[in-house]
Amino acid sequence: EADREILADTTAGFRVLNLTVSPFNDASTSYFHRSVGGYHGAKLSRYQDLIDRYLSSLDEGVLDMLNTRYLIAAGPDGAPEARRRGTEYGAAWFVDAAVGAATPAEEIDLLGETDLHRVAVVAERDMERLGALAPADSAARRTIRLAEYRPNLLRYEYTADREALALFSEIFYDKGWRAYVDGVEAPYLRADYVLRAMLLPAGSHTVEWCFRAPHWGAAEAITLAASLLVLLSVAAALLLRFRTKKQQS
Structure with a gap:
């Protein structure tokens, strides 16, 4: 229910902090939303610093600068509910x-x-x-x-x-x-x-x-060269087969 409510918000670019899971060791929230937390084995060191210093204590100013529009927290019945913050700075x-x-x-x-x-x-x-x-x-x-x-x-x-x-x-x-x-x-x-x-x-x-990923141009050139090589190989094989059949006939 909380996820559906947040997904109904068509505002672009906001983030969500899910407090019903371990926010910085769980990636499930990222399936539905742009998550303030999540898990990656190689987090950017500066973002990890931010987690350790401010986000783990839910610092309001840092949540605002990260455009944290919603919190997901347990409601009175224990079910996750969406809580609109309203103080985020925007995209x-x-x-x-x-x-x-x-x-x-x-x-x-x-x-x-x-x-x-x-x-x-x-x-x-x-x-x-x-x-x-x-x-x-x-x-x-x-x-x-x-x-x-x-x-x-x-x-x-x-x-x-x-x-x-x-x-x-x-x-x-x-x-x-x-x-x-x-x-x-x-x-x-x-x-x-x-x-x-x-x-x-x-x-x-x-x-x-x-x-645009670094060295993307080089990767494109290598891919193009490999594709051309495959096409030339196929063309050469077809030509050889055609000539062989012609000689046999």
Whole structure:
């Protein structure tokens, strides 16, 4: 019943934390939903840090930045029930400022001391890339939404009246993910210890994240060469058979 209720929500990109199982050692939730937990024998070390430091204690701010829309918990009768949280930040959001961290340890510490809806935590080495962020005022008009979600393609549409820093509730992984603004590749950085961030130009634009595995081009070339070799071998065998039959006749 809880799974059906959550599946009826057509909002794109949200996550679910299932507290009726061992959240970080059970993969069953991932069959139905984008899970905050799950199990993998080779978890990203930073995400494991996040689990150990914040998620195991259900830190609200970290759950919000991970766009945790629902909890699954035991109801009064012991049956699993869906609980809508309502405080999650969404699939992406704009922040007003960024604070630098000198080390990864300071970075993860700052997550518990920062209003992550307004301020991004980034490594100090990336602060220069951001420059001086213009603080938002009450009249600032900035919106961003997830328009399309596929495992290897994320498309966002946004409007901003000035250059602004956007946070994306997706795990930072630069070995294959590329970001584009209106079809032109653009740089991105890690923020909030595990998430992705981009400094976006003013105006109305489209952001796309596309995944292409490293060395994919080489793999395609090898596959194509192997396929051609098989086809040539088949063609040669057929030609030889045809000539043999012709000679026999």
